[in-house]
Amino acid sequence: MTSWFGVVLAVALAAALTFLTLPIVAIFAQQPPGDLLSALGEEGALDALWLSLRTTATALALILAVGTPAAYLLATRRFPGRAGLITLIELPLVLPPAVAGIALLAAVGPSTLLGRAAQDAGLQLALATAGVVVALTFVAAPFYVRQAIAAFEAVDPTLLDASRTLGASPARTFARVAIPTALPGLAAGTALALGRALGEFGATLMFAGSFQGVTQTVPLAIYDRFATDFTAALALSAVLVAVSAAILLSVKLVRGPDAVAR
Amino acid sequence: MRRALPLVLLALAGCGDDSTVSAGGGDKPQLVVSAASSLKEALTACSKDFPDATVRLQFAGSDELAAQIRQGVPVDVFASANTKLPEQLEQEGKLEEPVAFATNRLVLAVPASGGRVDSLAALERPGVTLAIGAEGVPVGDYTRALLGRLGSARAEAILANVRSNEPDVKGIVGKLTQGAADAGFVYASDVKAAGGELRAIDLPARLEPTASYGAGVVTAARQPDAAEAYVDGLLAGGCHDALLAAGFGEP
Numbered sequence: 001m002t003s004w005f006g007v008v009l010a011v012a013l014a015a016a017l018t019f020l021t022l023p024i025v026a027i028f029a030q031q032p033p034g035d036l037l038s039a040l041g042e043e044g045a046l047d048a049l050w051l052s053l054r055t056t057a058t059a060l061a062l063i064l065a066v067g068t069p070a071a072y073l074l075a076t077r078r079f080p081g082r083a084g085l086i087t088l089i090e091l092p093l094v095l096p097p098a099v100a101g102i103a104l105l106a107a108v109g110p111s112t113l114l115g116r117a118a119q120d121a122g123l124q125l126a127l128a129t130a131g132v133v134v135a136l137t138f139v140a141a142p143f144y145v146r147q148a149i150a151a152f153e154a155v156d157p158t159l160l161d162a163s164r165t166l167g168a169s170p171a172r173t174f175a176r177v178a179i180p181t182a183l184p185g186l187a188a189g190t191a192l193a194l195g196r197a198l199g200e201f202g203a204t205l206m207f208a209g210s211f212q213g214v215t216q217t218v219p220l221a222i223y224d225r226f227a228t229d230f231t232a233a234l235a236l237s238a239v240l241v242a243v244s245a246a247i248l249l250s251v252k253l254v255r256g257p258d259a260v261a262r
Numbered sequence: 263m264r265r266a267l268p269l270v271l272l273a274l275a276g277c278g279d280d281s282t283v284s285a286g287g288g289d290k291p292q293l294v295v296s297a298a299s300s301l302k303e304a305l306t307a308c309s310k311d312f313p314d315a316t317v318r319l320q321f322a323g324s325d326e327l328a329a330q331i332r333q334g335v336p337v338d339v340f341a342s343a344n345t346k347l348p349e350q351l352e353q354e355g356k357l358e359e360p361v362a363f364a365t366n367r368l369v370l371a372v373p374a375s376g377g378r379v380d381s382l383a384a385l386e387r388p389g390v391t392l393a394i395g396a397e398g399v400p401v402g403d404y405t406r407a408l409l410g411r412l413g414s415a416r417a418e419a420i421l422a423n424v425r426s427n428e429p430d431v432k433g434i435v436g437k438l439t440q441g442a443a444d445a446g447f448v449y450a451s452d453v454k455a456a457g458g459e460l461r462a463i464d465l466p467a468r469l470e471p472t473a474s475y476g477a478g479v480v481t482a483a484r485q486p487d488a489a490e491a492y493v494d495g496l497l498a499g500g501c502h503d504a505l506l507a508a509g510f511g512e513p
């Protein structure tokens with residue numbers, strides 16, 4: 001591979017690698033690690049981390065509880081309009097965050113019928129933690145559902161048939177055969193949804209606002225600090241980089257090296 | 263290593279507002295103006311007619327724009343919603359001597375359709391929701407200083423009702439027009455720009471609700487001459503008139 005083409009490939013790879021890794025390395029190289037760690041000790045930073053953890057966990061629980069059976073239905077039944085339905089569910093995947101924020105305001109914002117009904121029922125969404133959960137769920141769910149449909153589709157149908165022939169109910173077949181068999185794919189989908197939810201910024205700010213301990217998640221806290229306390233912004237960014245790297249690695253470990261490409 | 267940072271910051275800045283105002287001329291130089299969110303309507307209107315260059319306007323919270331200039335993002339003019347940030351940048355050698363070019367009035371804004379707030383005193387009631395500027399953002403700092411003049415007990419009661427600390431003044435306006443918050447502190451010009459959706463409740467003069475805006479030429483400006491002409495235009499000329507029409511006051 002000493003031809004000119006080999007050189008072109010190598011140069012392209014070097015350029016891509018430099019461009020993609022330099023900003024991430026810079027997060028860690030700008031300040032001594034000790035400064036980054038002590039910036040994390042600040043009360044607001046811990047509040048943001050704790051809030052991000054809580055809202056992401058709640059959103060993931062909702063996504064798993066509803067998304068798993070929904071994906072199973074879409075993966076195992078053939079009906080007219082199925083492809084269109086899947087496309088609709090996947091749409092938020094490619095929506096810009098600002099559009100997601102506007103869409104949520106238009107659908108369940110405080111001045112809409114649904115938003116008012118939720119408020120009357122005691123569920124405060126606007127400028128409240130529940131609003132953050134709604135925003136995270138909206139943007140992250142498609143990542144899980146899409147992966148879950150693929151995982152259930154890959155389950156050998158004869159396994160499901162055998163389970164039913166042996167007398168298991170459809171519900172039992174779903175819980176004891178389909179889910180365990182599809183588990184690696186479901187886990188990968190969970191990790192991708194987790195990554196998206198942790199990083200959510202625009203929809204959260206527009207829909208839920210920004211308040212320490214209530215709606216200010218880590219990405220919002222980074223934005224809040226970037227003008228006033230760059231070191232603290234770097235420290236929180238470093239945490240998100242570490243978490244994201246861990247998510248990516250775990251996906252690769254569960255599904256093998258090609259998992260993320262799917 | 264340091265060269266990579268402006269790229270990261272530019273990506274972040276993309277979250278703010280960015281609009282290009284073309285004057286039609288093909289080969290005129292491009293002038294980059296970083297301006298406070300509250301200047302959006304006035305400067306967008308007048309920058310089309312700026313003769314010396316095609317003006318590229320970038321709006322965000324003044325503190326974010328100042329942070330970009332500190333990090334070396336190439337900007338020609340900085341127009342801030344206070345005089346503190348331009349003065350700080352001047353001391354750091356990042357900005358030529360700034361000038362105060364306009365004033366604005368802080369008001370209490372409420373949805374025009376009516377609601378739970380009709381006076382400053384109503385803000386102290388439990389259950390009222392407020393959206394204000396975050397600390398470090400000029401409108402947020404003005405708001406906190408103004409509330410401080412009410413005395414600490416009243417200020418604390420009002421701050422306890424804050425449900426969102428917005429990164430710029432347009433974020434507050436959005437929360438009010440969407441009905442997410444009952445009231446917020448914004449500039450008189452923002453209420454005017456909201457076109458009838460918001461109502462302004464004037465604040466007593468003893469609370470010193472006047473905000474002074476400062477602008478200057480960035481030291482590293484690529485178009486220093488056009489930048490100076492633009493700043494002059496803020497003091498007298500098309501942009502000055504546009505500011506007055508948008509509800510700003512003389513400096």
